[in-house]
Amino acid sequence: MxxxxxxxxxxxxxxxxxxxxxxxxxxxxxGQDAYTRVTEEGAPFVFHALGERPDKTGLASLDPYLKVAVCHFDITRQPLSLVAAGDGVDFWSVAVYDEDGNEVYSMNDRTSVAGDLDMLVASPVQVAQLRKTPIAALAETILVEHRGTVGYVVLRALAAQKSAEPEAKAFLSDAECLPFTGR
Structure with a gap:
């Protein structure tokens, strides 16, 4: 028994x-994981705005009050710089994910310096190098350590009313997702 x-x-x-x-x-x-879908949106190091209806990859901004943009990156050679001026937007948030869809870091305008997005995503070795030789322009930049080499960023802006949509869309279109050049 x-x-x-x-x-x-x-x-x-x-x-x-x-x-x-x-x-x-x-x-x-x-091949239908989030990272693959984001890479199919277009070129790396560019924020791609998502529409209200699913696009060819199946991604969409389903919340009618949020405007969303995504950017995929590879930090093998140099860190990723994320910059956006938060003026005129009631609320924004950003999240960094690894290629498996695990959230590495997130923040919003309430937890940022002066309401602006100013962040560097770097590998542990790159973070150590940046801390060894500090750059004055990075004094208020948030350093995020990313253990992998690839991933994606999701940037959201609140547009609670139709009148706020132009500011939210402008915030997303002006946002930069670029390799760090050392300023």
Whole structure:
């Protein structure tokens, strides 16, 4: 009787574990994970605005009060600089993700310096080099350590009323997602 019960419990636990692995692995094997979709939006180091309806990649800004832009990057050679002036926008937020869709860092205008986006995303080695030789222009820049080399950024701006949409869209279109050149 014990052998039958042991086999039954082992079989059920094995089936549960197998189903979890399959469900979590599907996006990776189908190429429909978030990172792949963002890279299909266009060139790296450019914020691509998302529309209200899903585009060719299936990405969309589904919240009618938020305008959204995405940018994918590769920091193998140099860090990523994210810059945007927060003037005229009621609220904005930014999130950095790795290629597996894990959130590396996020912040919003309430937690930024002076309400503006000024961030560097760098590998641990690049962060150490930046701290070794500090650059005066980076005194108020937020340094984000990213353990991988590729990822994507999601930038959102609130447009709670139709009259706020031009400012939100201007904020996203003026935002920069560029390789860091040393200012």
């Amino acid at each position: 014990k052998k039958v019960l042991y086999a039954l419990v082992t079989g059920i636990l094995g089936a549960v574990l197998l189903h979890i692995v399959i469900i979590l692995g599907v996006p990776h094997f189908t």
